[in-house]
Amino acid sequence: MSKKRILTGYRPTGRLTLGHWFGNLLNMRELQEEYEAYYFVADWHALTSDWQDTHAIRQYTEEMVLDWVAAGIDPSKATIYRQSDVPEVAELTLYLTMVTPMGWLERVPSYKEQREQISDKDLGNVGFFMYPLLQAADIAIVKGDIVPVGEDQLPHLELTREVVRRFNGQYGDLLVEPAAKIAKQGARVPGTDGRKMSKSYGNAIYLSETEEETTKKVMGFMTDPARKLKTDPGDPAICPLHQVHALVGDPADIAEWEKCCRTAECGCVAHKRAFAEDLNAYLADFRAKRAELAARPDYAWEVLSEGAARVRPAIDELMGAVRTSMHVDAAE
Numbered sequence: 052m053s054k055k056r057i058l059t060g061y062r063p064t065g066r067l068t069l070g071h072w073f074g075n076l077l078n079m080r081e082l083q084e085e086y087e088a089y090y091f092v093a094d095w096h097a098l099t100s101d102w103q104d105t106h107a108i109r110q111y112t113e114e115m116v117l118d119w120v121a122a123g124i125d126p127s128k129a130t131i132y133r134q135s136d137v138p139e140v141a142e143l144t145l146y147l148t149m150v151t152p153m154g155w156l157e158r159v160p161s162y163k164e165q166r167e168q169i170s171d172k173d174l175g176n177v178g179f180f181m182y183p184l185l186q187a188a189d190i191a192i193v194k195g196d197i198v199p200v201g202e203d204q205l206p207h208l209e210l211t212r213e214v215v216r217r218f219n220g221q222y223g224d225l226l227v228e229p230a231a232k233i234a235k236q237g238a239r240v241p242g243t244d245g246r247k248m249s250k251s252y253g254n255a256i257y258l259s260e261t262e263e264e265t266t267k268k269v270m271g272f273m274t275d276p277a278r279k280l281k282t283d284p285g286d287p288a289i290c291p292l293h294q295v296h297a298l299v300g301d302p303a304d305i306a307e308w309e310k311c312c313r314t315a316e317c318g319c320v321a322h323k324r325a326f327a328e329d330l331n332a333y334l335a336d337f338r339a340k341r342a343e344l345a346a347r348p349d350y351a352w353e354v355l356s357e358g359a360a361r362v363r364p365a366i367d368e369l370m371g372a373v374r375t376s377m378h379v380d381a382a383e
């Protein structure tokens with residue numbers, strides 16, 4: 052039996068963090084072994100929300116590919132491509148708008164939420180409104196069988212399935228209804244201030260930063276807030292430093308640090324130093340590989356153009372059939 056095709060896209064809106072490493076990258080690395088994996092950079096999705104400031108999209112696209120490959124996503128196993136290198140995604144999105152009632156898009160929960168919560172960007176544009184349809188086209192155009200999603204993305208996938216059904220009902224069974232695979236819950240990685248690690252909180256450790264930068268950030272990492280003095284016993288269960296250290300450290304060492312924290316036999320500063328050392332050791336191979344890839348001019352763009360070439364034949368075939376069934380194909 053041939054492998055099922057799994058598909059996921061990421062918006063190039065910044066460099067990847069330690070949160071992405073434990074939340075997504077390890078999972079993507081595993082999935083490429085079991086499935087035919089399609090991983091793409093959703094640069095048009097970045098436009099929908101960041102259309103007023105697009106200058107860094109190419110740079111973040113390149114960095115994303117370097118981060119992915121250095122993390123072990125293997126371009127000879129997974130097909131890595133850029134959304135905008137498949138312009139037919141826009142064409143298929145247009146066709147999908149024809150079969151989609153406006154109410155379906157208005158009811159997508161993430162749409163309402165983000166319109167309400169995000170105030171520093173103008174999200175009143177049609178492009179942002181159509182975000183889930185662009186995503187549906189991403190999935191349908193490569194006949195993705197499975198999409199690994201977090202809870203927040205489930206409504207998008209449900210919409211994709213409904214739109215695909217409506218399209219197929221109208222024009223014939225051309226598109227595949229994808230299934231959601233609830234992503235294995237990646238570890239929640241706390242940032243330097245104890246909140247969830249995120250670029251927008253300014254508390255992130257980036258995979259591609261230097262050892263010195265990492266060490267500096269780690270020395271500012273939040274610890275048990277109730278432990279004011281070194282002589283106060285601490286509680287590892289509420290200490291972000293302990294939580295993040297546990298992800299990369301040797302379990303025996305971690306147990307040691309927990310014990311001496313509870314008894315106030317060791318201090319937070321020494322613990323931060325030890326964590327910085329462990330984290331830098333943990334990321335050393337990634338960083339060496341990333342530096343090596345970054346030194347090869349155009350490496351990321353070569354990966355992307357190879358990926359785009361790999362998906363091309365199936366796109367041509369599907370879009371040919373779609374145009375024919377809608378009577379918008381080229382004249383004889």
Ligand code: TRP
Pocket residue numbers: 058059060061062093096185186189190198204
């Ligand atoms: N909506 C996804 C996100 O915000 C990105 C995305 C775009 C995507 N197209 C996709 C994910 C297709 C899975 C499949 O992270």
